[in-house]
Amino acid sequence: MPLTGLEIYKLLPQTNCKECGYPTCLAFAMKLAAKQAELKGCPYVSEESKAKLEAASAPPIRLIQVGGAQHRLEVGSETVLFRHEKTFYHRPGLFLRLRDTEGTEAIKKKAAEADAFQVDYVGISLGLDGFAVEAASGDPSAFAAAIGAVRSASRKPLILIAAAPDLMKAGIAACGGTRPLLHAATADNAAAMADLAREAKAPLVAQADAFDALAELTQKLIAAGVEELVLDPMVHGYRGSLHALTHLRRLALRKNFRPLGYPILTFPGAGGGADEPLLAAEHITKYAGFIVLESFDPATLYPLLVLRQNIYTDPQKPIQVQPGVYEINAPDGKAPVLVTTNFSITYFSVANEVEGSGWPAWLVVADAEGMSVLTAWAAGKFDAERIAKSVKGFGVAEKVGHQRLIIPGQVAVLSGELEEELPGWQIMVGPREAVDIGSFLKAMWPDGK
Amino acid sequence: MTIELHKEKSTGSVRTVTIGATKDQGGTRARTLTLGGETALPFLAFEGAFPNRPALALEIRDRKPDDWSPLLYQAWGEAMQDPADWARAAEAAGADLIYLVLSPTQAGGSQNVAAASRAVVRKVLQATGLPLAVVGPGQADLDNELIVAVAEEAKGERLLIGICEDKNYRTIVAAALANDHLVQSKTPMDVNLSKQLVILIHDMGLPLERIVMDPTTGALGYGIEYGYSVMERLRLAALQGDSMTQQPMLVNPGEEGWKVKESKVGEGVPAAWGDWSRRALNWEALTAATLLHSGADLLVLRHPETLRRLRLVIDDLVAA
Numbered sequence A: 001m002p003l004t005g006l007e008i009y010k011l012l013p014q015t016n017c018k019e020c021g022y023p024t025c026l027a028f029a030m031k032l033a034a035k036q037a038e039l040k041g042c043p044y045v046s047e048e049s050k051a052k053l054e055a056a057s058a059p060p061i062r063l064i065q066v067g068g069a070q071h072r073l074e075v076g077s078e079t080v081l082f083r084h085e086k087t088f089y090h091r092p093g094l095f096l097r098l099r100d101t102e103g104t105e106a107i108k109k110k111a112a113e114a115d116a117f118q119v120d121y122v123g124i125s126l127g128l129d130g131f132a133v134e135a136a137s138g139d140p141s142a143f144a145a146a147i148g149a150v151r152s153a154s155r156k157p158l159i160l161i162a163a164a165p166d167l168m169k170a171g172i173a174a175c176g177g178t179r180p181l182l183h184a185a186t187a188d189n190a191a192a193m194a195d196l197a198r199e200a201k202a203p204l205v206a207q208a209d210a211f212d213a214l215a216e217l218t219q220k221l222i223a224a225g226v227e228e229l230v231l232d233p234m235v236h237g238y239r240g241s242l243h244a245l246t247h248l249r250r251l252a253l254r255k256n257f258r259p260l261g262y263p264i265l266t267f268p269g270a271g272g273g274a275d276e277p278l279l280a281a282e283h284i285t286k287y288a289g290f291i292v293l294e295s296f297d298p299a300t301l302y303p304l305l306v307l308r309q310n311i312y313t314d315p316q317k318p319i320q321v322q323p324g325v326y327e328i329n330a331p332d333g334k335a336p337v338l339v340t341t342n343f344s345i346t347y348f349s350v351a352n353e354v355e356g357s358g359w360p361a362w363l364v365v366a367d368a369e370g371m372s373v374l375t376a377w378a379a380g381k382f383d384a385e386r387i388a389k390s391v392k393g394f395g396v397a398e399k400v401g402h403q404r405l406i407i408p409g410q411v412a413v414l415s416g417e418l419e420e421e422l423p424g425w426q427i428m429v430g431p432r433e434a435v436d437i438g439s440f441l442k443a444m445w446p447d448g449k
Numbered sequence B: 001m002t003i004e005l006h007k008e009k010s011t012g013s014v015r016t017v018t019i020g021a022t023k024d025q026g027g028t029r030a031r032t033l034t035l036g037g038e039t040a041l042p043f044l045a046f047e048g049a050f051p052n053r054p055a056l057a058l059e060i061r062d063r064k065p066d067d068w069s070p071l072l073y074q075a076w077g078e079a080m081q082d083p084a085d086w087a088r089a090a091e092a093a094g095a096d097l098i099y100l101v102l103s104p105t106q107a108g109g110s111q112n113v114a115a116a117s118r119a120v121v122r123k124v125l126q127a128t129g130l131p132l133a134v135v136g137p138g139q140a141d142l143d144n145e146l147i148v149a150v151a152e153e154a155k156g157e158r159l160l161i162g163i164c165e166d167k168n169y170r171t172i173v174a175a176a177l178a179n180d181h182l183v184q185s186k187t188p189m190d191v192n193l194s195k196q197l198v199i200l201i202h203d204m205g206l207p208l209e210r211i212v213m214d215p216t217t218g219a220l221g222y223g224i225e226y227g228y229s230v231m232e233r234l235r236l237a238a239l240q241g242d243s244m245t246q247q248p249m250l251v252n253p254g255e256e257g258w259k260v261k262e263s264k265v266g267e268g269v270p271a272a273w274g275d276w277s278r279r280a281l282n283w284e285a286l287t288a289a290t291l292l293h294s295g296a297d298l299l300v301l302r303h304p305e306t307l308r309r310l311r312l313v314i315d316d317l318v319a320a
């Protein structure tokens, strides 16, 4: 929680010497509070005050970085409880759990398959963030071999799951200079795990099933010189998770409670008989930072990745594409011309459909201020005038030898007005849903493919 | 170390609304459904009371729809041929409420008519003891014609009727007033529009205890985040005592979730989308489960498997 100007003032020398460039200490304090000045402007501030002020300006939830041979992931540093208050910044990482008892060949195969998984959502490529490799065998060399197998198949970040320090040590050695997340320090192994984390310069998970024990543990780890921490509050079930993660987020943001101001790691599919996709979805909306999944299934991962994308978009800015004329499947002068809006979801629904249908086409994307067809129409941002302006402005007439324009079925009412705005053009009302564009063109477009 | 947890204190609560009337109450329902009453953000039982758990409705139609996903035809099979069978199947699947949507046309393609809707509603009321919602096809004139008839036909049953929207609510509200029903008040994802329509409906004399608010949602991947945040804002306002936001919230993840390509289509889609049936079911279920956390009191679903999954989620979320 940032300090107010008055609270900062109390920590300043209060001599009004003006060396900072402001007439009084209070004026300087106000500027500091507004983040328009920096503390180093005052040469006389005490070391003690400096420490207090720096601590107060640190983010209430620490930013944690993990890194693989190639990819990197940053989690934490969230500032709000509800996305509408500002935005959620750092998407939680989705990891797949692999156990060293599965055998290196099987691990390698699984990791390769999951690593290759990639799905496009509104032009953004989404995939898994990494792997959580568990030392289930209890054998350091088996653990190292499993990590080696994963690394031969993927360059994504790793989480190492090992309860015994000697296992963890073997695991870290097998990570060869990358930056894994170590899971986990507990009350029993804290000192040894802290040593390992410090040496490896790797972030460390603190695990305990009660908040006070968890806070004591993080304090202990910090005292041992490990600053980059992640919390595993050992949550189970929908209700247990929701209550624990809500409390933790509130403690950090509302009470500025440092010992628990770290990202949270969860295992939605482990034990408890929960429905993994649905509990993982809860963890995405309500405050998890790292989510370790038990199973790899594109039919689950794809919706989870989309949910994560949706919850973490900036509520102030709809995702948009650049207005203009887009060429799909190398269109020529006979190809159909379709018009849509520049809201990303709308554009990609249409573009993907046309592309998939195999039809070459010109897609005119009108500037509708990033709104869907009906939203833009209702807001007056996708009317006959705007559509006509796009068609003229983007020089569509010069690209094709016909004068036929297909509009979305949802704005069929615009066809009359559009014919007036675009003299000579024939307005064709397309289907309501993009899925039906292929069959529509087949039936209605006079010139064929 | 003892840690003092942060608890929010609310000054307001969600209104309690009951759908359906039993024999004693002038209807024929075997049971009623009460929504709302909560005094804290969803499921945070450590700082509030939750007298009524979120409810799950299944959507049925007055006749078999022709544009649903093949997976839904598989799930309901023959039952879709007859609204009474469909209602019984929905009750057997565990629904708390039957959400009957009237079609714009009759089987032959001619426009739907009041007499047909009356007959369907009568049939459905006889087939199930569950409380019932009945909404029109979404075309103002036809909605009014059909819903007024339905309201008369089921006088005293305390149906949830709709859909009231800002351009068309008066006739439906009048029908609810005259025949002792409740209404669904729907606005497009906007806090102020939600409040306004509740005020307009209330101004016509309908008690607030008979209004269910539908703030509208989009499906996962198709605008869910807008609906989610509007619902969170409405619920926060309700708990802070803003009276006209205190209606229980209904949303329709079934309709939205099954409209999108991910659930509708199994062929010609990227391999990375995975198994069609599991993906489609996840699409509806994730949309619905997410909306529970933004404050939904009543979720309208389409697939019985989604209802089964959501029931387990809710059971755990409200467990003592």
Ligand code: B12
Residues within 6 Å of the ligand: A318, A338, A339, A340, A341, A343, A345, A346, A349, A350, A370, A371, A372, A373, A374, A375, A376, A377, A378, A379, A406, A407, A408, A409, A410, A430, A431, A432, A433, A434, A435, A437, B187, B188, B189, B190, B193, B216, B217, B218, B222, B223, B226, B227, B256
């Ligand atoms: C999300 C949403 C919003 C978001 C905006 C999201 C955005 N960036 O556009 C917010 C909350 C901001 C919003 C605001 C409003 N909204 Co709004 N909103 C929706 C909602 C829920 C989903 C829209 C969506 O994203 N659809 C997904 C996209 C992909 O669909 P689409 O663009 O139509 O594209 C599809 C088809 O049209 C087709 N297609 C697209 N292009 C083309 C081109 C061709 C050639 C063809 C053939 C097909 C085709 O393919 C796509 C996939 O099938 C709808 C209701 C609903 N469930 O549909 C209401 C809805 C569109 N909104 C509506 C309204 C009224 C508004 C507001 C005016 C009201 C208000 N709240 O103040 C404002 C206006 C905005 C403003 N003044 O700033 C109404 C419109 C009613 C009407 N018929 O006029 C709707 C229908 C809700 C309702 N039932 O009342 N809205």
Ligand code: SF4
Residues within 6 Å of the ligand: A012, A013, A014, A015, A016, A017, A018, A019, A020, A021, A022, A023, A024, A025, A028, A041, A042, A043, A044, A045
């Ligand atoms: S330099 Fe420091 S002591 Fe001097 S006026 Fe500025 S804040 Fe006060």
